[in-house]
Amino acid sequence: MRSRPLARGVTYAFLIAAALLMIAPFVWSISTSLKQPGDVFAYPPKLLPDPITFQNYVDVFTKLTFDRYFLNSVIVTASVVVLNVLFGTAAAYAFAKLRFPGRNAIFFLLLLTLMVPFQVNLIPLYKIMVELHKAIPAIGADTYFGIVAPSAIQVFGIFLMRQFLRGIPDEILESARMDGASELRILRSIVFPIALPGMATLAIFTFLGAWNDFLWPLIVTNSDEMRTMPVGLALLARKNASNWGDTMAGTVLTAAPLILMFLILQRRFIEGLTAGSVKDVG
Amino acid sequence: MTLRRRFRGASAGYLLIAPALAATVIFLVIPMVVSAWWSLTHYNGIKPAEFVGLQNYLDVLSNARFQKAFENTIAFVILGMGIGPALGLGSALLLDRALRLRGLFRSAFFLPTMTSLVVVATIWKFLYSDAGIINAVIGIFGLPGVNWLSDTTTALPAVVVTSIWQGFGFETVVFLAALQSIPRNYYEAASIDGAGRWAKFRWVTLPGLRPTILFVYVIGIIGSFQTYDQIFVMTNGGPIQATRTIVFDLVDRFNRLDLGGASAVAYILVVFLAVLSYLQLRIGEERD
Numbered sequence: 001m002r003s004r005p006l007a008r009g010v011t012y013a014f015l016i017a018a019a020l021l022m023i024a025p026f027v028w029s030i031s032t033s034l035k036q037p038g039d040v041f042a043y044p045p046k047l048l049p050d051p052i053t054f055q056n057y058v059d060v061f062t063k064l065t066f067d068r069y070f071l072n073s074v075i076v077t078a079s080v081v082v083l084n085v086l087f088g089t090a091a092a093y094a095f096a097k098l099r100f101p102g103r104n105a106i107f108f109l110l111l112l113t114l115m116v117p118f119q120v121n122l123i124p125l126y127k128i129m130v131e132l133h134k135a136i137p138a139i140g141a142d143t144y145f146g147i148v149a150p151s152a153i154q155v156f157g158i159f160l161m162r163q164f165l166r167g168i169p170d171e172i173l174e175s176a177r178m179d180g181a182s183e184l185r186i187l188r189s190i191v192f193p194i195a196l197p198g199m200a201t202l203a204i205f206t207f208l209g210a211w212n213d214f215l216w217p218l219i220v221t222n223s224d225e226m227r228t229m230p231v232g233l234a235l236l237a238r239k240n241a242s243n244w245g246d247t248m249a250g251t252v253l254t255a256a257p258l259i260l261m262f263l264i265l266q267r268r269f270i271e272g273l274t275a276g277s278v279k280d281v282g
Numbered sequence: 283m284t285l286r287r288r289f290r291g292a293s294a295g296y297l298l299i300a301p302a303l304a305a306t307v308i309f310l311v312i313p314m315v316v317s318a319w320w321s322l323t324h325y326n327g328i329k330p331a332e333f334v335g336l337q338n339y340l341d342v343l344s345n346a347r348f349q350k351a352f353e354n355t356i357a358f359v360i361l362g363m364g365i366g367p368a369l370g371l372g373s374a375l376l377l378d379r380a381l382r383l384r385g386l387f388r389s390a391f392f393l394p395t396m397t398s399l400v401v402v403a404t405i406w407k408f409l410y411s412d413a414g415i416i417n418a419v420i421g422i423f424g425l426p427g428v429n430w431l432s433d434t435t436t437a438l439p440a441v442v443v444t445s446i447w448q449g450f451g452f453e454t455v456v457f458l459a460a461l462q463s464i465p466r467n468y469y470e471a472a473s474i475d476g477a478g479r480w481a482k483f484r485w486v487t488l489p490g491l492r493p494t495i496l497f498v499y500v501i502g503i504i505g506s507f508q509t510y511d512q513i514f515v516m517t518n519g520g521p522i523q524a525t526r527t528i529v530f531d532l533v534d535r536f537n538r539l540d541l542g543g544a545s546a547v548a549y550i551l552v553v554f555l556a557v558l559s560y561l562q563l564r565i566g567e568e569r570d
Contacts, residue, residue, distance in 0.1 A: 003414060011376050018373055019390040022451065026393060028415060029405045041413040073516055079466075091302035099293035106303065113310050117555060120548040123536050127327065133555035138294070153305040182293030214399035214511045219533075230400040233516050237404040244408050262396045264302045266389060269396075270455055 014274070017027040026255075033057070033248040040244050056249040062244065062271065065252060069232035070224055073211060076147050076228055085199050092161030093191050097173060108160075110155045118215070125150055126219050146220045147228070151210060157202050164198030165191065181204075206267060210260055229254040235237035304394045321545035331542070338546035348547065350523045353529040357438060358445070360526065366446040367498050370453025371491075377454065378461045388458065391451035400446065403515035405445040407431065410516075431517050434524040441512050441525055449505075453498055460494035461487070496566050503558055506553065 032040055033056050034049040053083050060066040095107045126141065129149075130178075133140025168191065176186050192199070217228045227235070231252045262269055312488040319339055373391065377384055394402060408522035409416050410430040417427035430440040464487065472482045503542050513519055519526040519534070526534075528551055535544035 008379075013379055015376055015387050018450075019387055022394055022447070025405050025409060028409065042420060042515035043413075045415055045418050052378065087301045087305075090298045094295040094298035096521055098292070098298070100292035103295065106299065110302070113306060113365055114554070115559065116310065117504075117548075117551060119319050119508065119532055120545075120552055121310055121313035122532075122548070123544055124316035125309060126536075127316075128308075128313065139312070149305070150309040153302045154304075155306060158302055172425070182296070187298070206397070214400050214401075214514075215353055215529075215533075216399065218514075219536075223530050230398050233404060234400045234511070237400075237407055237515050238518065244411070245478075247404060248408065250406050255397045255401045258396050260397075260537060262392070263389075268394065270388070270459075 010204065020254045029230065029248045031249050032244060033246075033252050035245055037243055037245055053229060056245040057063050057245045057253075060253065064232075064236065064250075065224060065227075066229070066232060066250060069227050069229045070253065072144075072147075072226060073229040075109060075144055076217070077210040079144065079148045079208045081203050083148070084154055084157045086202050087153045088157035089161050089165075089195055089199055090187060091158045092165050092254060093187055093195075095158065096162045096165040097168065097170070097191075111159065114155055114159075117148050121150070122215070122219060124214060125216075129220055141220055142222045142226050144226075147217050147226070150216060151213070153207075154206065160202055160205070161195065161198055164201075168194055201268060201271075207261070208258065304389060312363065316476060317545045317548055320541050323542050323547050326539040327541050328539075334542070338542045339550070342543055342546045343548065346533050347523060348528075351526040351528050353506060354524070354526055354570050355509065355528045358442060358509050359411060359503055360444050361439065361442045362449075362506045363394045363499060363502050365442075366494070367453050367502065369446065370450055370498070371457050371495075373450070373454045374461055374488035375487075377458050384533045388455060390453075391454045394452065395451040395455075399449070400515055402444060402448045403512040406440075406447070407516045410440055435523060437517055437524045438449050441509075441516055444512055444516070445506065445509070449502065451500075458490065460491050461522035464490035486563050493566070496562060500559070500562050503562075504555060507555060507558075 031047065031049055034052045034054070035046070036049075036053050036055070037053070039049065050079060052071055056154075095103060129141040129146045131140070133142065133146070137143070139149075144269045173186060176190055180188070212230060213228070214234065217236070218231045221227055221231065224232075230252075233254050236250055237247055305561060320331060322335060324334050324338075325331035367369055377387055380387070387475045411431060412427060413418075417432070421427060428436055430436050443543060467503050468486045468490070472486050477485065508529050510533070510545050513527055515531050517525040528547060532544050532547040532551070535541075535547060
């Protein structure tokens with residue numbers, strides 16, 4: 001009992017140190033993004049920018065094209081989220097609640113594709129997109145369609161929603177059918193409203209994945225106008241620019257939407273991410 | 283009536299899964315098959331593919347750069363997975379005891395996990411830069427600065443630190459959720475049996491965490507086997523191949539129009555991940 005206050009002190013000391021270690025790089029990046037170029041590597045380091053300047057943020061939008069990257073990321077992410085939530089939920093409803101020959105076999109085959117790492121599809125997929133673009137310039141490589149299509153309907157989302165929809169009592173659906181409602185009607189007026197919390201979780205997951213996605217948008221885009229935030233930022237960071245101020249402004253702008261969303265929807269984020277982990281994976 | 287309804291249900295079922303099925307076949311199954319075929323051919327994307335059997339696999343496996351990439355990837359997995367989850371578990375155990383401010387700590391730890399690898403890598407590249415803050419801090423202690431990312435001995439560990447830093451919050455949160463799902467009366471029962479703190483950890487906590495530990499390692503190992511984004515941003519595979527990974531090698535071959543070789547690398551990756559998943563599944567079943 002005597003060691004209790006000491007043990008507690010040590011516990012909190014470790015936790016505070018860890019928290020500082022997690023937050024400090026972000027603070028440093030924000031601080032740097034607000035500094036004048038000459039202050040970035042000042043010695044001793046200036047923890048807070050003095051004077052504060054927003055020039056780096058002006059620069060990434062005017063000298064660089066982060067406004068365009070941001071727009072692209074918003075369009076791509078919104079499309080991926082909406083498509084996955086709609087089509088993923090629809091497919092999940094069929095797999096969870098409708099009977100048709102081959103249902104379980106098809107679902108099992110879809111699940112198998114989760115085992116395939118994306119890198120295997122990467123190059124043929126790029127080739128497909130290049131050919132598509134030659135045939136129809138509006139789609140294929142270096143277009144929004146090209147970036148979005150491969151992740152527009154993800155098996156993972158169908159799996160997640162199927163788990164969720166299995167909980168809907170069959171009686172509700174059956175009585176709607178008795179009343180003559182079509183399956184599409186049932187989907188729209190019964191399934192979607194009940195499935196909203198599950199759809200929200202799916203939306204968060206796909207938002208996270210789509211906003212942060214890097215390898216595919218990097219490969220499938222060639223022109224600067226089609227780059228997403230992470231691709232634009234990575235190419236900027238790679239140039240090993242002497243001006244870190246604008247690069248740090250880029251990191252702040254790329255991270256901000258997700259961090260804001262996390263702060264607002266924290267509980268759902270953490271519950272969603274930990275949902276699969278406590279029960280046995282096998 | 284029943285028959286008609288069943289038929290209606292069936293056609294609706296096919297209608298609802300059709301978009302998902304079409305997308306999976308076009309963007310996943312077909313590329314997968316094409317990739318398997320290319321891995322057996324010499325193909326540069328322009329001239330027709332020429333069948334060469336397993337030649338690409340033999341070439342890749344005996345290629346010095348691939349071997350280096352393979353070694354580095356294994357080093358990434360071992361270093362990252364050797365340290366990361368242990369730190370996560372440690373901090374989860376501390377958080378489990380700290381009742382005050384738990385939510386605040388958890389959120390702070392979770393921030394890097396929310397952030398894209400590209401952002402994380404960019405920030406750390408800046409921290410590691412020659413005149414950067416890390417060298418400034420060690421300079422306070424009179425130590426000389428290190429060229430973290432351009433020195434062959436420090437580059438790989440420096441990138442691994444970045445990955446551990448990013449995964450720490452995820453591991454903490456997952457372990458914390460698992461710790462809190464262990465029924466408290468197990469601990470009480472162990473106390474009555476005279477178990478000390480270590481015995482309780484060994485015989486109550488660890489068995490309770492087993493599925494979660496497996497989960498964290500499965501996710502973590504598969505993830506570190508595919509390390510690419512950090513390398514692209516921080517080191518571009520260098521210095522002198524010191525941070526070249528399997529996926530970096532794959533993309534490099536693609537850029538050099540060796541599509542056959544790149545496809546072979548992809549399938550070697552698949553084989554490794556499949557073997558690993560199988561082993562992990564076996565470990566999972568073993569003690570159940």
